Amino acid sequence: AQSVAQPEDQVNVAEGNPLTVKCTYSVSGNPYLFWYVQYPNRGLQFLLKYITGDNLVKGSYGFEAEFNKSQTSFHLKKPSALVSDSALYFCAVRDGRGSTLGRLYFGRGTQLTVWP
Amino acid sequence: GAGVSQSPSNKVTEKGKDVELRCDPISGHTALYWYRQSLGQGLEFLIYFQGNSAPDKSGLPSDRFSAERTGGSVSTLTIQRTQQEDSAVYLCASRSGTSTEKLFFGSGTQLSVL
Numbered sequence: 001a002q003s004v005a006q007p008e009d010q011v012n013v014a015e016g017n018p019l020t021v022k023c024t025y026s027v028s029g030n031p032y033l034f035w036y037v038q039y040p041n042r043g044l045q046f047l048l049k050y051i052t053g054d055n056l057v058k059g060s061y062g063f064e065a066e067f068n069k070s071q072t073s074f075h076l077k078k079p080s081a082l083v084s085d086s087a088l089y090f091c092a093v094r095d096g097r098g099s100t101l102g103r104l105y106f107g108r109g110t111q112l113t114v115w116p
Numbered sequence: 117g118a119g120v121s122q123s124p125s126n127k128v129t130e131k132g133k134d135v136e137l138r139c140d141p142i143s144g145h146t147a148l149y150w151y152r153q154s155l156g157q158g159l160e161f162l163i164y165f166q167g168n169s170a171p172d173k174s175g176l177p178s179d180r181f182s183a184e185r186t187g188g189s190v191s192t193l194t195i196q197r198t199q200q201e202d203s204a205v206y207l208c209a210s211r212s213g214t215s216t217e218k219l220f221f222g223s224g225t226q227l228s229v230l
Binding site for chain 1: 166
């Protein structure tokens with residue numbers, strides 16, 4: 001069975017400091033991993049994905065995520081947080097074994113607050 | 117259109133009534149998803165359409181929920197005999213095909229069942 005865990009409901013960080021939003025996953029086959037962001041009163045937007053290749057993936061708005069197979073983790077990171085990064089972040093996974101397995105499993109979301 | 121369009125943006129209904137939620141995906145996108153977002157519950161998968169394949173209905177919470185996709189484009193999610201626990205934001209997303217993994221989400225329909 002596939003699942004995603006985001007252990008922190010909230011993350012608070014000061015502007016300019018590095019941020020990390022944690023995600024762990026469980027999937028039967030090879031994981032396809034994603035991060036989406038939801039700004040207030042807006043739809044979810046794609047940030048980045050890991051399918052294969054380099055474990056460090058770079059995405060939009062200066063975000064990056066590191067795939068760690070042994071720890072089954074895909075933590076989202078940014079070296080220097082901005083107030084405008086404050087939003088709800090979702091990690092998602094799907095089983096990469098077959099094209100028919102299109103269902104994406106999302107975590108419960110982590111509310112990131114960056115204060116000035 | 118330029119993005120995924122959902123209507124209505126807000127729907128207030130009385131318990132026991134039926135509702136229909138509409139999703140217009142990005143033109144040419146073959147895959148379409150419905151998710152439900154409840155406070156503190158994250159995104160709950162409901163149903164997935166891919167081209168002409170049989171939809172994956174495994175996430176529909178009860179037989180009161182159904183969805184169809186006409187002509188491979190517009191999709192309608194129907195909830196019959198609504199209950200208060202159906203109150204949530206219903207999100208639609210589309211994807212261009214199996215060669216890309218990026219989902220494009222609509223702004224959602226906020227459903228309130230009184």
